[in-house]
Amino acid sequence: MFKGLVKWARVKSPWILHMNCGSCNGCDIEILAALIPRLDAERFGVLLKGTPRHADVLVCTGPVTKQMKERLKRVYDQMPEPKFVVVVGQCGSSGGIYQGAYGVEGGIDTVIPVNAYIPGCPPRPDAIADGLIKLLASIDKGGKL
Amino acid sequence: MGRVKLPIGPQHPALKEPENFTITLDGERVVDVDIRIGYTHRGIEKLMESRTYTQNLYLVERICGICSYAHVENFTQNVEEILGIQIPKRAEYIRTLFLELERLHSHFLWLGVAGHEIGFDTLFMYTWQDREVVQDLLEMISGNRVNYAMNAIGGVRRDVCVEHQKKVLQGMDYLEKRAGYYKEVAINEKTILARAENVGILKTKDALKYTAVGPTARASGITVDIRKDDPYASYLDTPFDVITTNTNDVLGRVVVRVLEIFESIKIIRYLMAHLPAGEIVTKAPRKVPEGESISHTEAPRGEDFHYLRSNGTEKPERYKVRTPTLANLPALAEMLKGTYLADVPIIVAAIDPCMGCMDRVLVLKGNEKPGELVDGERLRRYSIKWYAERGWKA
Amino acid sequence: MTTTEELITEVLKGFPVQVKRERRVFLTIPRNDLIKTMNILSSELNIQHLSTITARDTGNDLEILYHFLLKGVVITIRTTCPKNDPTVDSIVSVFPSAILYERELHDILGIVPNGHPDLRRLVLPDEWVGGYPLRKDWKQPAEQEAEE
Numbered sequence: 072m073f074k075g076l077v078k079w080a081r082v083k084s085p086w087i088l089h090m091n092c093g094s095c096n097g098c099d100i101e102i103l104a105a106l107i108p109r110l111d112a113e114r115f116g117v118l119l120k121g122t123p124r125h126a127d128v129l130v131c132t133g134p135v136t137k138q139m140k141e142r143l144k145r146v147y148d149q150m151p152e153p154k155f156v157v158v159v160g161q162c163g164s165s166g167g168i169y170q171g172a173y174g175v176e177g178g179i180d181t182v183i184p185v186n187a188y189i190p191g192c193p194p195r196p197d198a199i200a201d202g203l204i205k206l207l208a209s210i211d212k213g214g215k216l
Numbered sequence: 217m218g219r220v221k222l223p224i225g226p227q228h229p230a231l232k233e234p235e236n237f238t239i240t241l242d243g244e245r246v247v248d249v250d251i252r253i254g255y256t257h258r259g260i261e262k263l264m265e266s267r268t269y270t271q272n273l274y275l276v277e278r279i280c281g282i283c284s285y286a287h288v289e290n291f292t293q294n295v296e297e298i299l300g301i302q303i304p305k306r307a308e309y310i311r312t313l314f315l316e317l318e319r320l321h322s323h324f325l326w327l328g329v330a331g332h333e334i335g336f337d338t339l340f341m342y343t344w345q346d347r348e349v350v351q352d353l354l355e356m357i358s359g360n361r362v363n364y365a366m367n368a369i370g371g372v373r374r375d376v377c378v379e380h381q382k383k384v385l386q387g388m389d390y391l392e393k394r395a396g397y398y399k400e401v402a403i404n405e406k407t408i409l410a411r412a413e414n415v416g417i418l419k420t421k422d423a424l425k426y427t428a429v430g431p432t433a434r435a436s437g438i439t440v441d442i443r444k445d446d447p448y449a450s451y452l453d454t455p456f457d458v459i460t461t462n463t464n465d466v467l468g469r470v471v472v473r474v475l476e477i478f479e480s481i482k483i484i485r486y487l488m489a490h491l492p493a494g495e496i497v498t499k500a501p502r503k504v505p506e507g508e509s510i511s512h513t514e515a516p517r518g519e520d521f522h523y524l525r526s527n528g529t530e531k532p533e534r535y536k537v538r539t540p541t542l543a544n545l546p547a548l549a550e551m552l553k554g555t556y557l558a559d560v561p562i563i564v565a566a567i568d569p570c571m572g573c574m575d576r577v578l579v580l581k582g583n584e585k586p587g588e589l590v591d592g593e594r595l596r597r598y599s600i601k602w603y604a605e606r607g608w609k610a
Numbered sequence: 611m612t613t614t615e616e617l618i619t620e621v622l623k624g625f626p627v628q629v630k631r632e633r634r635v636f637l638t639i640p641r642n643d644l645i646k647t648m649n650i651l652s653s654e655l656n657i658q659h660l661s662t663i664t665a666r667d668t669g670n671d672l673e674i675l676y677h678f679l680l681k682g683v684v685i686t687i688r689t690t691c692p693k694n695d696p697t698v699d700s701i702v703s704v705f706p707s708a709i710l711y712e713r714e715l716h717d718i719l720g721i722v723p724n725g726h727p728d729l730r731r732l733v734l735p736d737e738w739v740g741g742y743p744l745r746k747d748w749k750q751p752a753e754q755e756a757e758e
């Protein structure tokens with residue numbers, strides 16, 4: 072009985088942790104812009120949290136720089152199950168325009184498993200909200216996109 | 217109580233790039249600060265050496281997603297100087313328009329961030345809502361809200377039509393009203409004054425000694441603004457004032473940025489009223505002869521400095537970028553000394569770091585063994601609670 | 611009325627000052643004259659604004675450029691050091707704002723500023739063992755392995 076309730080709570084109010092893994096900030100700003108009154112992702116119950124231990128969804132931006140790789144792994148490990156990872160932006164998806172740069176590992180999925188990719192440079196706030204909603208819908212349906 | 221070392225970093229819930237401070241505390245006072253950066257070091261300068269000048273237009277933009285246009289402007293100015301080409305006047309005006317629109321969106325963004333740091337989230341919501349007006353204008357002309365891809369080597373890629381000019385002016389009228397409201401709030405609102413007045417003092421002599429730049433320097437009374445000192449684009453034509461205060465504190469940095477919003481609006485109105493007719497781009501060769509060039513602009517955060525060394529091919533020999541936040545780090549370390557831990561979030565935010573702030577805080581007790589892990593959201597809430605206990609309310 | 615460029619040329623009489631264009635002054639000095647020149651800039655021209663320090667691998671040696679700003683004029687002091695002795699005096703004692711820029715040069719090009727108080731890594735990761743990326747003969751670690 073509780074499983075259904077917990078799933079409903081998770082889908083109706085996903086708590087997200089945002090982590091910049093070396094991005095130029097473009098995507099990070101657009102993520103925040105999705106929370107302001109114009110789009111107001113908070114009406115979907117999205118709450119930005121400060122700690123991995125309270126988060127359901129990890130929202131990552133940026134090509135993973137060599138400096139951030141271990142920290143990204145650590146944050147992911149600290150999140151309780153079930154957890155989901157959303158990548159926002161081209162750089163997080165594949166390394167983007169920084170492919171080949173010596174300070175960069177590659178996309179987020181070279182370090183941790185990813186559930187959803189939202190491409191763009193940066194993606195518009197509407198696209199980010201759309202991606203998050205699609206992820207929530209898939210969780211509702213049973214976990215796979 | 218003995219000294220305690222506090223590493224803060226490298227991830228923040230509200231935004232931006234990561235960096236790491238190790239703060240030595242004596243009780244609640246900061247005694248020393250050590251800064252470690254590099255979390256967003258991607259290796260762009262090296263990458264630029266293996267891309268053509270045209271490809272680099274798009275790479276250079278993405279050094280930073282907030283002041284991206286300042287970087288592109290410097291890049292194109294450097295290449296155009298070595299090529300010896302003069303871009304059309306209309307292109308200069310359009311570039312200046314984008315430089316100032318960027319300053320507007322950046323300053324509104326910053327006001328919201330500063331509000332969030334002190335727990336004044338209403339300010340964050342208001343300012344970012346107003347900022348959307350600027351984002352819409354940027355998207356209307358260039359096609360994108362961020363990373364506008366407006367510059368070509370030799371001019372700009374898109375024109376501003378009469379309809380755009382009208383909308384820009386309407387946007388300026390709206391933003392001027394809103395900026396007027398924020399000016400009242402910044403100067404009169406007790407909640408902000410309590411957190412910003414006499415906080416994060418940077419004496420003028422220290423600002424000069426450590427070469428602080430941008431609003432951080434101007435709030436310490438230093439009249440430095442590259443737009444006036446070494447004019448570029450259309451800044452010789454457009455009338456505006458360099459804003460300084462001499463309060464040397466966070467409040468000064470707030471006031472400088474709010475008043476700069478008015479100056480940017482002034483410049484944009486002038487540009488729209490005097491936009492010269494003509495071409496928007498001059499043809500430029502792909503190979504750049506051997507030479508070197510220096511270009512710097514007054515980005516929203518301060519002097520953004522670029523150096524180009526070319527070698528006669530389609531690719532740069534060496535490209536060097538020094539962003540304004542890097543210039544402000546030594547001054548930041550200085551102004552954090554002697555302050556309360558509770559003031560650290562707002563003081564760091566006040567230099568408008570284009571690198572992130574703190575999230576993970578590790579408290580090390582006396583003999584430097586790792587202690588309790590505290591995240592940065594808790595530091596922000598600690599600072600709000602600390603002030604609330606002393607009578608402050610949002 | 612003396613322009614700033616004329617003032618600089620006057621104060622640096624005896625040095626090969628090159629006024630490239632309006633507001634761009636260049637000066638090449640041997641590295642042994644670095645501190646002497648820095649002191650002249652500081653005490654006689656009252657310069658405090660150090661914009662940044664650039665360095666590059668010219669192939670033969672390492673060229674270092676110190677960029678200053680005086681009343682809107684960018685003054686660039688150029689010096690070189692050989693690759694087999696990549697040292698230069700630290701200018702932190704004259705210009706404290708050089709502290710991070712010299713650290714960066716050390717990190718990415720292997721230039722050692724003698725007398726610098728703190729040469730820990732600035733931009734490269736702590737675990738970096740890949741050499742000096744901005745050197746021209748530098749290869750990505752993966753390429754180095756492939757060659758071996």
